[in-house]
Amino acid sequence: MQEPDHHDLSDDSDYAASQQQGLGKSTFRSDSGKFGAGGDGGVWEVVYFRENVAIHPTQYSSERISGRLRLIKQGDALFMTWIPYKAGQSGVDPARYGENSSLSEKDQNLYTIRDLPLEDVHSIRRHTPALGWQYIIVVLLSGLAYPPLYFYNSGVREFLSTIKQHAFIARSSDDANVFLVNNFQDPLQKTLSSLELHGVASIANATSHISFGSVSSNQDINRGSSSNSEYSGKPRKRIQDPARDISIQVLEKFSLVTKFARETTTQLFRESQNNGFNNYGKIQKNEDAPSKSSVAPDHKIEANIHNVPVPTDPLKNELSLIWGKPRKLPMGLEEWNIFLDPEGRIMDPVALKKRIFYGGVQNGLRKEVWKFLLGYFSYNSTYAEREYLSSVKKKNYETIKFQWQSISPDQAKMFTKFRERKGLIEKDVVRTDRSMSFYDGDENKNVELLRDVLLTYSFYNFDLGYCQGMSDFLSPILFVIEDESESFWCFAALMQRLGSNFNRDQSGMHAQLFALSKLVEILDCPLHNYLKQADCLNYFFCFRWILIQFKREFEYDQIMLLWEVLWTHYFSEHFHLYICVAILKKYRQKIIGEQMDFDTLLKFINELSCGIDLDETIRDAEALCNCAGENGEACIPPGTPPSLPIETPMMYQQDDEDDFGKSGCI
Amino acid sequence: MATAGNSNINAKLVLLGDMGAGKSSLVLRFVKGQFLEFQESTIGAAFFSQTLALSDATVKLEIWDTAGQERYHSLAPMYYRGASAAIIAYDITNTESFERAKKWVDELQKQGNPNMVTALAGNKADLEENRKVAAEEAKAYAEVNGLFFMETSAKTAVNVNDIFYEIARRLPRAQPAQNPGGMILTNTPSEIAQSSNCCS
Numbered sequence: 018m019q020e021p022d023h024h025d026l027s028d029d030s031d032y033a034a035s036q037q038q039g040l041g042k043s044t045f046r047s048d049s050g051k052f053g054a055g056g057d058g059g060v061w062e063v064v065y066f067r068e069n070v071a072i073h074p075t076q077y078s079s080e081r082i083s084g085r086l087r088l089i090k091q092g093d094a095l096f097m098t099w100i101p102y103k104a105g106q107s108g109v110d111p112a113r114y115g116e117n118s119s120l121s122e123k124d125q126n127l128y129t130i131r132d133l134p135l136e137d138v139h140s141i142r143r144h145t146p147a148l149g150w151q152y153i154i155v156v157l158l159s160g161l162a163y164p165p166l167y168f169y170n171s172g173v174r175e176f177l178s179t180i181k182q183h184a185f186i187a188r189s190s191d192d193a194n195v196f197l198v199n200n201f202q203d204p205l206q207k208t209l210s211s212l213e214l215h216g217v218a219s220i221a222n223a224t225s226h227i228s229f230g231s232v233s234s235n236q237d238i239n240r241g242s243s244s245n246s247e248y249s250g251k252p253r254k255r256i257q258d259p260a261r262d263i264s265i266q267v268l269e270k271f272s273l274v275t276k277f278a279r280e281t282t283t284q285l286f287r288e289s290q291n292n293g294f295n296n297y298g299k300i301q302k303n304e305d306a307p308s309k310s311s312v313a314p315d316h317k318i319e320a321n322i323h324n325v326p327v328p329t330d331p332l333k334n335e336l337s338l339i340w341g342k343p344r345k346l347p348m349g350l351e352e353w354n355i356f357l358d359p360e361g362r363i364m365d366p367v368a369l370k371k372r373i374f375y376g377g378v379q380n381g382l383r384k385e386v387w388k389f390l391l392g393y394f395s396y397n398s399t400y401a402e403r404e405y406l407s408s409v410k411k412k413n414y415e416t417i418k419f420q421w422q423s424i425s426p427d428q429a430k431m432f433t434k435f436r437e438r439k440g441l442i443e444k445d446v447v448r449t450d451r452s453m454s455f456y457d458g459d460e461n462k463n464v465e466l467l468r469d470v471l472l473t474y475s476f477y478n479f480d481l482g483y484c485q486g487m488s489d490f491l492s493p494i495l496f497v498i499e500d501e502s503e504s505f506w507c508f509a510a511l512m513q514r515l516g517s518n519f520n521r522d523q524s525g526m527h528a529q530l531f532a533l534s535k536l537v538e539i540l541d542c543p544l545h546n547y548l549k550q551a552d553c554l555n556y557f558f559c560f561r562w563i564l565i566q567f568k569r570e571f572e573y574d575q576i577m578l579l580w581e582v583l584w585t586h587y588f589s590e591h592f593h594l595y596i597c598v599a600i601l602k603k604y605r606q607k608i609i610g611e612q613m614d615f616d617t618l619l620k621f622i623n624e625l626s627c628g629i630d631l632d633e634t635i636r637d638a639e640a641l642c643n644c645a646g647e648n649g650e651a652c653i654p655p656g657t658p659p660s661l662p663i664e665t666p667m668m669y670q671q672d673d674e675d676d677f678g679k680s681g682c683i
Numbered sequence: 684m685a686t687a688g689n690s691n692i693n694a695k696l697v698l699l700g701d702m703g704a705g706k707s708s709l710v711l712r713f714v715k716g717q718f719l720e721f722q723e724s725t726i727g728a729a730f731f732s733q734t735l736a737l738s739d740a741t742v743k744l745e746i747w748d749t750a751g752q753e754r755y756h757s758l759a760p761m762y763y764r765g766a767s768a769a770i771i772a773y774d775i776t777n778t779e780s781f782e783r784a785k786k787w788v789d790e791l792q793k794q795g796n797p798n799m800v801t802a803l804a805g806n807k808a809d810l811e812e813n814r815k816v817a818a819e820e821a822k823a824y825a826e827v828n829g830l831f832f833m834e835t836s837a838k839t840a841v842n843v844n845d846i847f848y849e850i851a852r853r854l855p856r857a858q859p860a861q862n863p864g865g866m867i868l869t870n871t872p873s874e875i876a877q878s879s880n881c882c883s
């Protein structure tokens with residue numbers, strides 16, 4: 018099983034050490050064995066095996082999921098498998114690690130990695146913190162990444178050296194902790210192959226490995242491994258595809274609908290669908306649409322429009338029955354006062370959130386209400402407490418602001434990072450919402466405030482720093498809140514939830530895009546299948562939607578409404594993902610009918626900007642959210658933004674602008 | 684379909700460069716003939732297409748405009764993979780943006796399609812009074828690195844169409860048999876657009 022070393026890892030001290038101590042082999046050799054297995058795969062072999070490798074979905078140690086990590090070789094192919102322990106299973110040392118996660122089995126299964134072919138892996142990033150456990154992050158060719166796998170019993174280096182013996186793996190020349198898998202001899206291939214679209218097709222498989230695990234070769238492997246305690250000698254039953262379960266449940270839920278009702282609603286739905294279709298002309302008028310139509314796709318659209326039969330929306334009957342409730346008018350002052358007790362506490366925050374979810378807040382009142390929604394004020398604080406808090410926070414803000422204000426020009430010369438950040442921020446604030454009267458004109462005070470708050474934030478959260486997109490978040494906040502210090506704290510509170518959208522490794526974005534793909538899979542399987550076939554499953558065409566919570570997709574007054582609706586977290590913390598699904602479903606006919614490829618789809622999505630009916634979208638999203646219910650939430654890994662962050666507060670290490678050429682761990 | 688001897692080329696072009704160099708402004712000028720003083724920053728990527736009628740071919744450029752901030756660098760390979768042309772833009776009033784441009788050149792030379800047609804655009808040429816990067820320096824750099832170089836201004840439109848047309852002219856005429864990005868570019872009759880001298 019030893020192969021000549023094509024890819025020298027001898028510069029890796031960890032690797033060298035493992036070779037010396039022979040750790041790499043002894044730990045798993047006893048478990049490896051050759052078993053004949055049925056099917057074409059032939060012989061398989063467990064070449065690496067490690068107990069107590071865990072995923073930490075949340076900051077709660079009770080929700081950590083321990084499991085067993087294995088590398089399995091079958092023929093020429095190497096597969097990686099990580100399976101969470103069942104309750105009471107061997108391998109766990111309860112005294113040390115506690116019972117396996119308090120998360121439900123369903124949640125745990127969400128993370129199972131089943132027979133992931135190493136072929137589908139782009140790179141493995143190794144983290145060996147001085148304190149705490151070593152962990153790895155496996156990044157797939159599609160750009161999606163699995164959550165970190167923590168090695169409670171160490172073993173990362175053996176893991177890597179084992180892979181090295183069976184597959185192409187090479188240390189990235191840019192980052193010693195990144196190991197590129199499938200790093201073909203041709204260096205040009207290196208990056209190209211990492212993100213080719215056809216790689217996304219394999220993510221589809223990989224994803225199905227995660228959740229379905231019912232590919233026949235898996236069974237071979239599973240049956241073969243029956244000597245492992247895990248399978249207790251029985252051929253393993255096909256793992257149920259949770260996604261499929263969910264759609265079945267959803268459908269069952271609606272099978273109660275009478276035939277009569279179904280026919281009526283189908284009829285209704287057809288009408289609304291047709292209307293939606295004709296309305297498309299409106300959307301094309303938006304600012305991004307090519308004004309001079311020398312561009313070909315327009316022709317193509319007409320030519321192809323009815324060419325491809327589009328599978329019907331699987332939920333179309335159901336959705337028209339559980340349509341989101343009609344939207345209300347925004348909440349005004351009188352109504353707001355009803356929510357307050359004489360000392361200013363909000364008596365029933367849930368009722369308040371519900372009210373805001375269904376209609377938003379009147380403009381003049383936003384200034385007050387947003388501070389609660391964003392978490393700057395707590396709902397049970399009194400007027401007096403809030404006044405006091407504000408004054409403390411104001412001083413606090415001034416102190417932080419002074420950190421950069423006190424930097425003299427001479428000091429700035431020796432402070433590249435400061436100059437860079439200031440430069441980035443200055444470039445962006447002058448092009449943020451300048452068409453609004455609040456921000457227009459030369460030497461606009463509010464533009465200066467944007468700059469000051471962002472620069473102060475980049476000192477307050479120095480690790481995260483400034484990132485393009487942040488000015489989009491701050492702009493409406495400053496417009497609504499007006500006060501500099503309070504805007505800062507509201508923005509900081511928002512970044513607590515959404516800061517990881519800006520992580521250099523894109524982990525926050527990946528988590529959301531992954532969850533979105535899961536939601537579409539259960540809520541519109543044909544659309545999911547189409548996107549899979551069109552190599553669009555990475556959902557990067559929704560990147561802008563999610564990164565800045567639709568800021569660029571709606572007019573200013575609409576975005577304020579949408580944000581307050583999202584910030585209520587009334588139906589779901591991740592309601593924004595249902596908004597994504599709602600919009601995608603609205604255009605499913607077009608997307609599938611015109612057989613949009615990735616480029617066309619990205620362009621189409623970008624051009625929807627300012628052509629989306631917000632109220633209708635919120636209602637659709639509400640219906641979808643209700644329809645998906647718990648199963649929808651199960652698609653969203655804990656810790657996915659905007660959930661409050663997991664783990665220790667500071668995990669970023671963003672290294673602003675100075676590591677050009679790092680082979681990204683996207 | 685095209686008449687005999689006339690070929691149809693679909694080419695993916697990617698715009699790279701420091702944030703604020705004027706990438707979006709260049710595309711906007713080229714595709715829509717507009718210039719916005721406060722062009723909003725690009726989030727993720729934007730996609731445009733424009734068809735050019737040259738004497739010997741019809742070239743459809745599929746243009747990817749990217750976000751310039753270093754923080755989003757890890758997404759870049761997704762955009763330049765499979766590209767047959769690139770414009771690397773810098774701002775002539777900003778030396779750091781020129782340094783950043785060189786790094787993009789390096790990266791494309793290492794990772795990109797080896798036959799890529801690459802242009803270096805010294806943008807904001809209208810701001811002569813604030814110039815920090817000498818045209819000669821950039822020109823010399825471009826020559827050494829096999830790029831073609833132009834100073835452009837998205838604001839005044841100087842050299843904007845020219846740089847895109849020059850790219851179109853330099854693209855290899857025979858349609859490459861294999862498509863390195865794995866993207867299948869369809870080539871149906873309806874896609875041959877009218878010529879587009881619309882942005883002058």
Ligand SMILES: Nc1nc2c(ncn2[C@@H]2O[C@H](COP(=O)(O)OP(=O)(O)O)[C@@H](O)[C@H]2O)c(=O)[nH]1
Nearest residue numbers: 702703704705706707708720722807836837838
């Ligand atoms: N004077 C001048 N300003 C420009 C030119 N091109 C872009 N700009 C301005 O530079 C800023 C950044 O431009 P943008 O296209 O957004 O840069 P990007 O980040 O590279 O896409 C905007 O305020 C533009 O108006 C130019 O040729 N001349």
Ligand SMILES: [Mg+2]
Nearest residue numbers: 706707724725
């Ligand atoms: Mg831009």
